[in-house]
Amino acid sequence: MNDSILLEKYRDSLKVAWGYNDYNDWPIRISSIMHLFADAFAEEFVSDLNMIWDRTEDAAEIIGKAFKFPGRIFRLIDVVLFGLRRKRIPLSEQHQFIFKMIKIAETLKLSDTFSELGTNLLKGTHIPTELDRINSNVVHRLQAALFAYTEATLFRGHDATKSVHGPYTDDNSCFIFREYYNLRPTELWERKLLLPVESIRTICNYNSDVEVRVDNFDHIYHEGILGKSLIGSVIEINGVREKNDQVIIELTDEIIQKARAVAAIVDRWEWRQKAEKYAEIFWIRKYPLSNLCGRTKSPPSHVYHQILQGNINKVRQKCLSPDEVAKLIRLVL
Amino acid sequence: MKSTYTGVAVNPGYVKARAYVVSDENTRPFTKGDILVVPYSHPRYSLMLFDAGGLVCETGAVMAHICIIAGEIGLPCLTQVADATRIADGSLIEVDSEKGEVRIVE
Numbered sequence: 001m002n003d004s005i006l007l008e009k010y011r012d013s014l015k016v017a018w019g020y021n022d023y024n025d026w027p028i029r030i031s032s033i034m035h036l037f038a039d040a041f042a043e044e045f046v047s048d049l050n051m052i053w054d055r056t057e058d059a060a061e062i063i064g065k066a067f068k069f070p071g072r073i074f075r076l077i078d079v080v081l082f083g084l085r086r087k088r089i090p091l092s093e094q095h096q097f098i099f100k101m102i103k104i105a106e107t108l109k110l111s112d113t114f115s116e117l118g119t120n121l122l123k124g125t126h127i128p129t130e131l132d133r134i135n136s137n138v139v140h141r142l143q144a145a146l147f148a149y150t151e152a153t154l155f156r157g158h159d160a161t162k163s164v165h166g167p168y169t170d171d172n173s174c175f176i177f178r179e180y181y182n183l184r185p186t187e188l189w190e191r192k193l194l195l196p197v198e199s200i201r202t203i204c205n206y207n208s209d210v211e212v213r214v215d216n217f218d219h220i221y222h223e224g225i226l227g228k229s230l231i232g233s234v235i236e237i238n239g240v241r242e243k244n245d246q247v248i249i250e251l252t253d254e255i256i257q258k259a260r261a262v263a264a265i266v267d268r269w270e271w272r273q274k275a276e277k278y279a280e281i282f283w284i285r286k287y288p289l290s291n292l293c294g295r296t297k298s299p300p301s302h303v304y305h306q307i308l309q310g311n312i313n314k315v316r317q318k319c320l321s322p323d324e325v326a327k328l329i330r331l332v333l
Numbered sequence: 334m335k336s337t338y339t340g341v342a343v344n345p346g347y348v349k350a351r352a353y354v355v356s357d358e359n360t361r362p363f364t365k366g367d368i369l370v371v372p373y374s375h376p377r378y379s380l381m382l383f384d385a386g387g388l389v390c391e392t393g394a395v396m397a398h399i400c401i402i403a404g405e406i407g408l409p410c411l412t413q414v415a416d417a418t419r420i421a422d423g424s425l426i427e428v429d430s431e432k433g434e435v436r437i438v439e
Contacts, residue, residue, distance in 0.1 A: 026375050137407070141383070144405035148379045151398055219396050225345060227407035256383060263376045 003099065010098060013114045013216050014078060027266045030156055033275040034082060036310045037303045041282050042083025044300075045076070046097055048286075048293045053100060060100070064107035066288035069163035069179065071120065071218030073105040076159075076285060105216070118213030118221075120165045127168055127175055131205055131232025132243045139233045140226060142248055143202055145255040146180045152259040152266070153189060154182075157281040161185070164218045172208045173231055176220065177201065187297050188280055193262050195255060203234040275307045334421070338414050338435040340389070343400045345430045346409030348387040349438065354422040361422065368428055372418050374399040382406055387428040389435055391417040411435060 001009075053059040067073055077098060084094050106113055110121040150158040161182040167174035181199045184191075206212060210224030235242050242248060266274065283290070283299045290297065353359075353367035355378055363369075368387040371378045374397040382388060388403040390412040403410040409430045417435065420426065425438040 140405045140407060144382070144402045147398065147402050147405065148376055151379070152376050220401070221395070222404060225407055226404065256380060259376065260380050263380070267377070 003095070006099065006102060007095065009114045009116070010077075010102065013074070025156060026151070026263075027155060027269070028271055028274045028278070030278065032313045033271070033278060033307075034079070035086065035313055036275055036307045037279040037282065037299065038079065038083035039086050040083075040300060040303050040306070041279075041286070042080045042087065044295075045080050045286055045289065046084070048289050048295070049097070049100060052289075052292055060103045061107045062292065063289060064104045066292055067104070068108070068288075069159075069165070069218070070105035070108040070122070071163050071165075071216065072159045072285070072288075073101050073108075074216045075218075077101045079282070113216070115214065115216040118215070119167060120214040120216060120218065121168060122165045122177075125165065125168065125177065127170070128203055128234050131203075132234055132241070134233050134235060134243065134248065135245055136227045136230040136233075138245050138248050138252070139202060139204065139230065139235065142200075142235070142252045142255070143178055145252045145259070146178075146200060149183075149195070149255045149259040149262075150180065152262040153185060153194070154281050154284070155278060157278070157285050159218065160281070160285040160287075162218070164214050164220050166214055167206075167212045170205075173205050174212055176204045176206065176212055176214070178204070182284070185284060187284065188277065189262060193258060193265075195258055197238050197251075199236075199238055201234075201236045201239075205231045205233065207231050271312050272307055275312075276304060279303050279307065334419065334437070335416065336437045338389075338417055338420070339433050340411035340414030340417070340435065341395060342430040342433050343388075343395050343410040343412050344404045344408060346387070346407070347427070347429050347431070348409045349425070349427045350386040352389075352420050352422060352424045352426045353381075353385075354418055354420055356418065356422075359422055368426055370417050370420055371399065373397075382408060389414050389417045389420075389426075389428060391415070 052063060081094055108122055110123050112119045150161045154161050161180060163179045166176040179201050184194045184198055206229040210222055210226055210229035213221045235248060279299045284297055287297045348368060350366050350368045352370050353363050354370040363381055365384045366386040368389060369378060369381055369385040370389045372391045374393050379399045379402045382402055385408060387408050388410040390397065390399065391414055393400060393412050395412060397412060400410055400412055409428045411428060411430060411433060414435055427436045427438055
């Protein structure tokens with residue numbers, strides 16, 4: 001695939017992500033505060049990326065392995081581009097950055113890099129041969145609760161804690177993997193606010209009554225009712241298979257309780273506290289790369305200073321129209 | 334006030350129940366089974382879904398977080414229902430996702 005086609009395909013996939021354009025982002029519209037830390041984030045990200053890239057020929061594989069899920073890579077591209085654009089980095093360098101990131105994502109994916117066929121298939125995925133008969137409502141309620149929890153704890157940066165891949169098809173059914181990791185980000189929140197588990201994975205096998213697609217940003221789309229189409233599932237908590245409905249129900253109740261508690265705290269904050277937390281979440285998102293370079297999970301101190309001295313961008317608090325989103329994509333790429 | 338509102342179906346299904354219209358002024362306790370009517374996606378509203386009978390969003394894409402959660406739970410859900418939050422709180426309403434309609438019953 002030549003460079004212009006690659007960019008075109010990335011641009012098309014981005015329309016989905018940016019077209020997802022809610023009226024009021026929680027806890028704060030990210031575009032209204034990103035100018036306070038995006039430059040530093042982008043500079044550090046590209047510097048780390050290039051350092052690894054120049055050091056070894058296997059850079060794409062090494063970085064891919066560190067991030068583990070391609071959706072994380074795709075979701076980081078446009079936020080770094082935002083910072084590069086602000087720093088007036090030449091377009092050719094921005095494109096080189098995109099190509100490297102896509103190459104990293106490709107090391108993790110089986111095919112369909114941009115999920116044009118509605119698949120997000122990962123290399124090395126093991127499809128279970130035996131499924132458990134956990135009640136469908138119990139499984140989907142757990143997944144819904146986890147989604148709410150990851151949003152409460154990592155805001156819009158929840159790619160650092162959640163990935164979806166599939167559908168892996170098998171005759172008349174398909175498997176969808178939902179992976180929840182970094183469920184105890186103690187750098188961000190007090191331990192008592194967080195779940196007692198580090199990771200949960202659910203594997204759902206659906207019959208053909210439901211059509212499921214997953215895009216390269218880990219969004220899941222379905223036509224039909226997921227709950228009624230579940231044939232069987234596997235739930236792993238901290239890597240250990242859990243078959244007991246009651247244990248899962250109790251865990252789900254705890255997840256809901258924790259999500260409510262965190263969201264209630266954040267709702268009481270003023271915008272600077274939210275901006276600081278967002279910056280910390282961004283550096284958590286970047287951590288697999290930082291770790292390869294011997295950096296910590298925290299933003300540099302000048303980022304906090306910038307937030308303290310800076311102001312919210314009131315113009316960017318409003319929602320963009322579809323036309324404005326399209327214009328922005330043309331500007332970036 | 335309109336008797337029928339239209340929107341985009343996120344999750345199929347039919348439900349008839351009282352509307353709980355979210356607003357700063359609405360201090361009425363949320364009753365289990367109420368249809369949640371929201372202006373936009375917010376985790377506070379998402380967490381109410383666990384006790385809701387259905388969801389009507391005034392704005393937001395089909396991938397709005399609250400819609401994804403409604404899809405996971407299996408609630409009848411419509412989004413982009415213009416003026417939905419003008420529905421009187423406590424009204425008896427029907428959500429018919431197949432037809433993309435919210436109808437006021439009383």
